[in-house]
Amino acid sequence: MKKVEAVIRHFKLEEVKDALTEIGVQGMTVSEVRGFGRQKGHKEQYRGAEYTVDFLPKAKMEVIVPDDQVKAVVDTILESARTGQIGDGKIFVMPVEDIIRIRTGEAGDTAL
Amino acid sequence: MKKVEAVIRHFKLEEVKDALTEIGVQGMTVSEVRGFGRQKGHKEQYRGAEYTVDFLPKAKMEVIVPDDQVKAVVDTILESARTGQIGDGKIFVMPVEDIIRIRTGEAGDTAL
Amino acid sequence: MKKVEAVIRHFKLEEVKDALTEIGVQGMTVSEVRGFGRQKGHKEQYRGAEYTVDFLPKAKMEVIVPDDQVKAVVDTILESARTGQIGDGKIFVMPVEDIIRIRTGEAGDTAL
Ligand SMILES: Nc1ncnc2c1ncn2[C@@H]1O[C@H](COP(=O)(O)OP(=O)(O)OP(=O)(O)O)[C@@H](O)[C@H]1O
Ligand SMILES: Nc1ncnc2c1ncn2[C@@H]1O[C@H](COP(=O)(O)OP(=O)(O)OP(=O)(O)O)[C@@H](O)[C@H]1O
Numbered sequence: 001m002k003k004v005e006a007v008i009r010h011f012k013l014e015e016v017k018d019a020l021t022e023i024g025v026q027g028m029t030v031s032e033v034r035g036f037g038r039q040k041g042h043k044e045q046y047r048g049a050e051y052t053v054d055f056l057p058k059a060k061m062e063v064i065v066p067d068d069q070v071k072a073v074v075d076t077i078l079e080s081a082r083t084g085q086i087g088d089g090k091i092f093v094m095p096v097e098d099i100i101r102i103r104t105g106e107a108g109d110t111a112l
Numbered sequence: 113m114k115k116v117e118a119v120i121r122h123f124k125l126e127e128v129k130d131a132l133t134e135i136g137v138q139g140m141t142v143s144e145v146r147g148f149g150r151q152k153g154h155k156e157q158y159r160g161a162e163y164t165v166d167f168l169p170k171a172k173m174e175v176i177v178p179d180d181q182v183k184a185v186v187d188t189i190l191e192s193a194r195t196g197q198i199g200d201g202k203i204f205v206m207p208v209e210d211i212i213r214i215r216t217g218e219a220g221d222t223a224l
Numbered sequence: 225m226k227k228v229e230a231v232i233r234h235f236k237l238e239e240v241k242d243a244l245t246e247i248g249v250q251g252m253t254v255s256e257v258r259g260f261g262r263q264k265g266h267k268e269q270y271r272g273a274e275y276t277v278d279f280l281p282k283a284k285m286e287v288i289v290p291d292d293q294v295k296a297v298v299d300t301i302l303e304s305a306r307t308g309q310i311g312d313g314k315i316f317v318m319p320v321e322d323i324i325r326i327r328t329g330e331a332g333d334t335a336l
């Protein structure tokens with residue numbers, strides 16, 4: 001299993017969620033973050049206005065999936081989260097050793 | 113060391129924290145998230161009302177522990193976070209390579 | 225690549241960010257968390273007042289960097305986040321298997 005973590009633009013969240021649901025993703029967790037990438041100190045668009053990039057609000061999405069779904073999930077996020085403008089975000093793939101469903105105690109892939 | 117990450121119901125946070133403290137857990141980090149699991153589009157109870165599950169607020173708890181405490185931590189979360197209703201949450205176990213206490217610079221298990 | 229995750233005092237965030245930028249860190253993500261460490265039930269200073277430590281607000285900073293930058297990043301956080309008082313925070317180092325820039329699709333170290 002892997003955790004695919006994506007820091008994306010807020011207004012793309014629904015679109016990314018719908019695209020992931022369509023390819024069979026069954027769960028995800030979202031939180032509010034702020035951050036910056038390579039253009040710190042330069043300009044980035046946010047809600048139609050230009051800001052000097054220091055910390056900008058972004059949405060962080062975490063999706064835990066079986067190994068054989070990682071590529072599809074990454075490709076789907078790439079397509080649905082992209083605008084082509086700087087600041088579109090980043091995807092991080094991290095190892096997950098186990099997952100357990102609290103209600104049933106099931107573990108491993110069947111708990112996803 | 114491992115990070116045990118649990119996404120649970122808010123009203124279970126105190127109970128889970130107390131149960132973990134009782135088995136010797138010395139630290140934890142909590143944040144506000146929203147998410148959904150397998151029943152997306154179906155109904156789940158939240159504060160006595162029924163909602164169509166899209167994104168529901170949950171509490172995310174992160175506990176870094178030595179390897180030999182992982183099983184006890186997972187079992188304790190399972191017991192204390194469970195209601196038996198859908199939406200009880202998920203536990204994810206992830207590898208941690210190092211941990212450092214900022215005040216002292218101590219690293220590894222003694223920094224926990 | 226590694227994720228260096230640090231839970232630090234809020235008022236240290238700017239100082240830590242500036243110190244990391246100075247050593248060449250190109251991106252980071254910050255979120256609001258609350259937590260406790262070993263002194264749970266004892267006293268810790270927060271904004272000049274003393275609190276019994278249960279959950280205190282902290283800033284969580286995530287920095288994904290190439291392997292050969294991990295030591296510099298950890299040392300820089302240690303120096304810039306430290307006050308010497310209990311509650312200065314913790315650093316966790318975790319493995320990252322891949323990273324992708326959404327705008328361009330670039331993967332691996334060049335996507336950082
Ligand atoms: N190295 C990093 N570590 C942690 N978070 C990062 C890192 N780089 C980027 N982020 C997060 O991703 C968000 C979006 O970054 P951004 O899209 O600007 O990346 P970028 O590499 O500068 O790409 P682009 O050139 O397309 O802007 C940031 O606001 C930050 O939250
Ligand atoms: N695959 C996943 N990736 C990331 N987060 C997830 C995943 N599955 C669940 N979550 C998080 O866990 C929370 C609780 O999920 P939930 O308990 O509904 O899981 P479930 O598998 O549907 O189990 P149940 O059948 O008991 O409802 C979600 O709101 C979401 O934040």
Ligand SMILES: Nc1ncnc2c1ncn2[C@@H]1O[C@H](COP(=O)(O)OP(=O)(O)OP(=O)(O)O)[C@@H](O)[C@H]1O
Nearest residue numbers: 139140141176215231259260261262310311312313
């Ligand atoms: N084992 C842990 N797991 C998860 N988060 C932790 C853990 N220990 C500490 N934290 C997080 O780090 C924050 C700061 O912890 P703290 O600096 O008090 O650690 P400590 O080990 O008690 O060190 P000190 O003796 O200097 O106070 C906590 O509020 C919590 O968010």
Ligand SMILES: [Mg+2]
Nearest residue numbers: 037038039087
């Ligand atoms: Mg950028």
Ligand SMILES: [Mg+2]
Nearest residue numbers: 149150151199
């Ligand atoms: Mg569910």
Ligand SMILES: [Mg+2]
Nearest residue numbers: 261262263311
């Ligand atoms: Mg402490």
